[in-house]
Amino acid sequence: MKKHIWLLILLLSTSLLAAKSASKDWEIFLDVLPNARAYMEVATIWESYGAYVDQVEVRRGDVAFLVNKTWIYYQDGRLLSERNLRNSHRYDSLFTEYDQKGPVDRLPRQQRLPRSRDLLHAMFGRTDSQVRKHCVTMTFLNHEVNVNRVCAQALREIEREIYAAAAYDEDVRRFVEELSVIYSFHRKTVKGSRTLSFHAYGLALDLIPGSYDNKHVNWQWSRSFKRRWYSIPEDQRWSPPPAVMNAFLSHGFIWGGDWIRFDGVHFEYRPEIAYSRLPQSVDFWYGGLAARVGLK
Numbered sequence: 001m002k003k004h005i006w007l008l009i010l011l012l013s014t015s016l017l018a019a020k021s022a023s024k025d026w027e028i029f030l031d032v033l034p035n036a037r038a039y040m041e042v043a044t045i046w047e048s049y050g051a052y053v054d055q056v057e058v059r060r061g062d063v064a065f066l067v068n069k070t071w072i073y074y075q076d077g078r079l080l081s082e083r084n085l086r087n088s089h090r091y092d093s094l095f096t097e098y099d100q101k102g103p104v105d106r107l108p109r110q111q112r113l114p115r116s117r118d119l120l121h122a123m124f125g126r127t128d129s130q131v132r133k134h135c136v137t138m139t140f141l142n143h144e145v146n147v148n149r150v151c152a153q154a155l156r157e158i159e160r161e162i163y164a165a166a167a168y169d170e171d172v173r174r175f176v177e178e179l180s181v182i183y184s185f186h187r188k189t190v191k192g193s194r195t196l197s198f199h200a201y202g203l204a205l206d207l208i209p210g211s212y213d214n215k216h217v218n219w220q221w222s223r224s225f226k227r228r229w230y231s232i233p234e235d236q237r238w239s240p241p242p243a244v245m246n247a248f249l250s251h252g253f254i255w256g257g258d259w260i261r262f263d264g265v266h267f268e269y270r271p272e273i274a275y276s277r278l279p280q281s282v283d284f285w286y287g288g289l290a291a292r293v294g295l296k
């Protein structure tokens with residue numbers, strides 16, 4: 001039975017992600033991963049970034065990925081390099097950050113912990129010039145963008161779907177026609193922190209429309225004139241047409257408009273999050289299979 005698990009994962013995820021084939025006996029992880037969620041998260045990391053992973057094995061009682069000579073440890077979703085292991089409590093899981101969506105009545109009291117960039121640094125480097133080597137210039141919706149190679153194919157498919165929708169959906173056609181700027185790769189940090197934004201890795205796009213139709217689009221702009229900016233109802237927030245959203249969401253991107261600190265123009269490539277939200281992966285990991293292999 002266990003032998004079929006990875007085959008099934010591959011079948012499930014080929015629609016979302018392209019990954020290299022398994023070269024390892026994956027059964028060993030059943031002993032070190034505590035539950036179905038952990039197993040799903042490890043599987044999705046490997047599926048999403050398999051092309052950058054040279055080796056996967058059990059180290060220090062955890063699953064570890066060898067990425068460009070750096071071991072990255074699963075650490076319950078935190079994905080940390082060896083030198084960050086003792087600081088594990090200072091990081092949040094890559095998978096839990098977007099659980100809570102706006103609008104909300106009040107801001108969560110707890111301060112958010114940062115998500116480690118160790119995996120991104122191991123894959124793409126830390127400096128501007130290192131990351132640049134992983135980026136390609138391409139045309140997307142008639143604008144020139146500079147993006148990480150890892151998401152270029154996804155963007156081609158997204159573009160194809162958006163153009164197909166524009167043929168019969170007037171809102172989509174107008175959105176594409178009036179699109180004024182697309183911001184892609186540029187060096188910047190997440191506001192209020194020293195953590196690099198996904199733009200700094202070529203993994204995020206801001207699609208700036210011709211008009212926001214007098215709606216709220218970014219929490220930082222709204223908070224200067226709206227005290228309870230986090231409770232602004234959905235119908236007063238700007239968002240791209242549904243077909244545009246769906247195209248991004250079905251190819252591994254998440255949307256910044258979903259966050260409490262909303263950013264309606266921002267899409268970022270997080271195939272691991274996208275995968276873990278798919279109903280079929282949830283069914284797969286938390287349903288019958290998890291029970292059959294004895295996972296909680």
Ligand SMILES: [Zn+2]
Pocket residue numbers: 199204205206265266267
């Ligand atoms: Zn952005």
